[in-house]
Amino acid sequence: MLCGKIILLLGLGSFFPRLAAAASGTLPIEALRQLITADPRTSRTIMWQSKTPLENCRLQYQPADGQNRSLPVTMESLYEDRVHNYYYTAYLHDLTPGTTYHYRIWLGNIATPWQTFTTAPTAINDFSALILCDSQCGQSYESWGHAFRTVWQRHPDAHFFAIMGDLVDNGQQEWQWQNFFAAIADVLPRHLFVPIMGNHECYSLIWKFCRPRRYELSYNLPANDSPELQNYYYSYDYGPVHFMVLNTQMLELKDIHPDLLARQKAWLRQDVKNHPAKWRVVLMHKDILAYDEYQEGSKTMMSISDVGYALMPLFDELNIDLVLTGHMHTYRNRGHIHHLAPADNGPVYIMSGPCGNQQYNVPADKHFDRSAIAQPTPPNYLLLSVQEEKLTITCYTVDGEFIEKMEL
Structure with missing residues (x-):
């Protein structure tokens, strides 16, 4: 006061x-x-x-x-x-x-x-959605607010938006959440929101791993049959697409939920059986590749990440069509990857972001990357356009530059 x-x-x-x-x-x-x-x-x-x-x-x-x-x-x-x-x-x-x-x-x-x-129509075979990543900011969330308003002005007919984790830079800091919401308060109530947990939601005030209580209470999401993991992962249907939102914070939450990966994989197998759909799309924060980020499991800095090793075989098994990720603060299109090698089939893996003010120079993966955005990465996002027989993923910068379009 x-x-x-x-x-x-x-x-x-x-x-x-x-x-x-x-x-x-x-x-x-x-x-x-x-x-x-x-x-x-x-x-x-x-x-x-x-x-x-x-x-x-x-x-x-x-x-x-x-x-x-x-x-x-x-x-x-x-x-x-x-x-x-x-x-x-x-x-x-x-x-x-x-x-x-x-x-x-x-x-x-x-x-x-x-x-x-x-509400969504009874039958809908044609819609679009905005995929935003890593809205986390330092010092000011003004750039995030500008990005959010800009993409909605450019795509006013999008049916919903997703933020693919790291909504804020520190999950326990009051000013982070206050400014994240305040920057979009004039636009947020009018648009359907799909939140995804990132690793930064799991940081304490002293930058140690912690239970993400602020995230847990900020978003009441569809049930996943595990009350202790409610709001961590979930799924929903929209038109011909079944969306599965996964939680990739196995490292950050290992002392709190050591069975997170096992519980999630069992749920995902059952969820796919319970929801037959034309298209299967996974939304998750951490990427399948490491890009110069040390991995505790594989003890490497590049190539397949620990998350990739944990989930890519399951995505093959379940015939997932598209996997969208964030975390590394850049855009990369890897096309189809089957298990642990490039292929002409298997899911398509695309990473995008950020929409905040945290930009980096991210090294290339010469084995898996098919295309990339210029470095350092400008703020960017994806437009997912859905039709009964086609998914189109288009990357733009927030300033409006066309980067790439891919069709499945």
């Missing part, structure tokens, strides 16, 4: 990003967001958070031409980095496919402005 008064007295308020929390007379909520569900045709998860408990708040929603309804919400709290945060969740189900709904948060005679979302 004292720091806030000093900022106001010095006239420095304009240098700090505005949060969704507002002035007196409005609900003090932050980071209003809509999250992916297992079936986006008939359900949606709405979340928000606050620095103070909001007792008896509810979510109001209605179809464009329908009656106003309200839902009670669940709340979880976390005290971390000397700050209390309260996380609220409302799960909407039995919705009508292909319908626009209005929603807002309501408490007594105070409410947020109305926002909208549109």
Whole structure:
């Protein structure tokens, strides 16, 4: 409170990003967001958070031409980095496919402005999605906010966006999460969000591995039949695609969840059986190649990463079509790789990112890389376009430069 008064007295308020929390007379909520569900045709998860408990708040929603309804919400709290945060969740189900709904948060005679979302149609064979990676920033999240708004202005018809891990640079730092959300607060409530955990979500204030409690509470995601690993990995259907979101933090979480890889592989095999689909796409943070990053398992710095050794044979077994990754802060297209060698079949592996301000010079892998972006990597992203008989993956820089297109 004292720091806030000093900022106001010095006239420095304009240098700090505005949060969704507002002035007196409005609900003090932050980071209003809509999250992916297992079936986006008939359900949606709405979340928000606050620095103070909001007792008896509810979510109001209605179809464009329908009656106003309200839902009670669940709340979880976390005290971390000397700050209390309260996380609220409302799960909407039995919705009508292909319908626009209005929603807002309501408490007594105070409410947020109305926002909208549109459920996926009953049958959809043609859609696009934005794939963003590594939004983590140092000092300021202004560049992340600029990137997020720019790609949505360029692709306003995209159905959802994914952030492929390392949403923030340090998973326990309050200012990281505050600024990550604040930078996109004006756009975030209107777009369907698919979050993926990265290794930086698993760092403590002193940069040691830790349980990613802030991430766990920030995103209530589809169930995976393992309550202790809820929100770590999950899947969802969208049109002809079954998306599988995996967790590659076996190293960071080895002391907390030593069976993460085994549990996840067993779940993935069953998940594929339970969800037949035209296309199978995996989204995960760490890449299958190392690119000068030391690997504890193989004791090497290049070629196949520990994650690659752990998961690539399973992707072959399950006939995965496309694997999208991040982590190394660059764009690389490896094309089809079968088991541990380039091939004309097997999954296609593409890595992209970053969308934050952490850029590096990343060495090439002469054996596996088919194409790469210029170094140091400019901020970039993928547009995934889906049709019944074709997947198209296009890489652009945030500034709008076309990098490459690949079709499956």
